[in-house]
Amino acid sequence: xxxxxxxxxxxxxxxxxxxxxxxxxxxxxxxxxxxxxxxxxxxxxxxxxxxxxxxxxxxxxxxxxxxxxxxxxxxxxxxxxxxxxxxxxxxxxxxxxxxxxxxxxxxxxxxxxxxxxxxxxxxxxxxxxxxxxxxxxxxxxxxxxxxxxxxxxxxxxxxxxxxxxxxxxxxxxxxxxxxxxxxxxxxxxxxxxxxxxxxxxxxxxxxxxxxxxxxxxxxxxxxxxxxxxxxxxxxxxxxxxxxxxxxxxxxxxxxxxxxxxxxxxxxxxxxxxxxxxxxxxxxxxxx
Numbered sequence: 001x002x003x004x005x006x007x008x009x010x011x012x013x014x015x016x017x018x019x020x021x022x023x024x025x026x027x028x029x030x031x032x033x034x035x036x037x038x039x040x041x042x043x044x045x046x047x048x049x050x051x052x053x054x055x056x057x058x059x060x061x062x063x064x065x066x067x068x069x070x071x072x073x074x075x076x077x078x079x080x081x082x083x084x085x086x087x088x089x090x091x092x093x094x095x096x097x098x099x100x101x102x103x104x105x106x107x108x109x110x111x112x113x114x115x116x117x118x119x120x121x122x123x124x125x126x127x128x129x130x131x132x133x134x135x136x137x138x139x140x141x142x143x144x145x146x147x148x149x150x151x152x153x154x155x156x157x158x159x160x161x162x163x164x165x166x167x168x169x170x171x172x173x174x175x176x177x178x179x180x181x182x183x184x185x186x187x188x189x190x191x192x193x194x195x196x197x198x199x200x201x202x203x204x205x206x207x208x209x210x211x212x213x214x215x216x217x218x219x220x221x222x223x224x225x226x227x228x229x230x231x232x233x234x235x236x237x238x239x240x241x242x243x244x245x246x247x248x249x250x251x252x253x254x255x256x257x258x259x260x261x262x263x264x265x266x267x268x269x270x271x272x273x274x275x276x277x278x279x280x281x282x283x284x285x286x287x
Contacts, residue, residue: 001062006082010168012062013055013083014039017046021116021282022089024053024080027268028098028124029136030158032061037268044275053089055080057103065162065169067176067184071191071202072137073102074110081111090114093282097122097271098227099133105203105235108211117286118211118239119278121218121247122254125231127194130201132226134192138185145181150174153181199234208238214285215242216278221251243281248273 004011014033023045025038033039033054042052057076058066069075080103084090093116094104101120108115124133141159144152154163154173163170173181197205217239220232236244247253249270257267 003062004083004086006079006086009058009064009066009079011055011058011064011079011083013053013087014042015051015053015087016042017049017051019046019049019051021050021286022053022092023050023119023278024055024084024089024092024094024096024104026055026057026076026080026094026096026100026103028096028100028102028122030060031268032056034061035268036266037271040269041271041275044272045278048275048279050279051089053084053087053092055083059162061162062166065172067172067181070187072188073099073191074106074202076103077106077110080107081114084114091116093117093119093286095119095278097268098124102200102202105200105208105211108213109203109207112211112213115213117213117282118215119274119281120215120232120235121220121274122224122227123200123217123220123232123235124227125199125234126225126228129226129228129231130192130194134189137192138189142182142185142189145178145185150176150178150181199231199238205238208235209240212240214281215239216281216285217242217244218247218274218277219244221247221254223252224254227254241285243285245277245281248277 033056042054045052056063058079096104101123140156141153153159192201217236220227220229222229236242261267
């Protein structure tokens with residue numbers, strides 16, 4: 001267990017391996033760096049002689065709560081860039097899925113000096129996928145704050161783990177001005193609204209075309225309404241040095257993992273299957 005200061009935030013992280021190439025793994029949701037599948041993918045990459053940074057994004061796991069920025073993924077991207085600088089780990093290969101793919105892309109777009117490449121899968125997008133994300137992330141907290149106050153927010157299942165045992169986080173939330181809290185979360189919610197020419201929220205087409213690092217994009221499943229195939233294909237078409245490849249699983253991977261997550265241990269348990277393709281691509285594209 002280790003902590004670093006990034007943009008004034010206390011960030012929990014783990015480093016696995018001591019090789020020359022550095023990877024950063026970023027999941028989505030409110031999942032922590034110890035979610036089953038992440039440490040295993042990290043070890044699969046590190047066993048090939050690389051080094052992997054696992055981190056808890058602000059508002060997840062052991063890291064600080066942060067209620068600032070134009071969107072939550074953009075705030076987390078700025079934090080990741082500061083963390084890589086603080087730990088002297090850049091330029092690194094940013095590997096992410098679901099909203100972690102957005103965080104990785106926004107880091108590359110706004111902080112290219114810390115990014116050597118991108119590896120992306122389960123890329124959230126589409127009208128339904130983005131609207132569901134906005135509702136899952138923000139509707140419960142907005143409703144609780146609006147109708148009952150910030151004490152009710154602190155008791156929510158997504159928020160209580162961040163505050164229990166972390167007095168700094170508890171104070172930050174409970175001492176917030178309620179109207180300011182509502183304004184922030186509604187701004188963050190609006191950032192997920194689908195927009196023409198912006199397949200990934202916060203990354204308009206022209207900004208995506210300026211991300212010139214090599215990128216490995218795993219094609220989304222045709223059956224997956226949350227991470228649509230069209231989003232992965234559109235993104236691969238925008239990134240100048242992207243390689244679009246098939247993932248190491250069948251079309252229904254996300255839906256099957258979602259249906260079995262309680263019995264199988266989580267959504268990400270088969271992510272280590274990605275390691276061979278990621279290592280092969282990195283050796284060819286990054287040297």
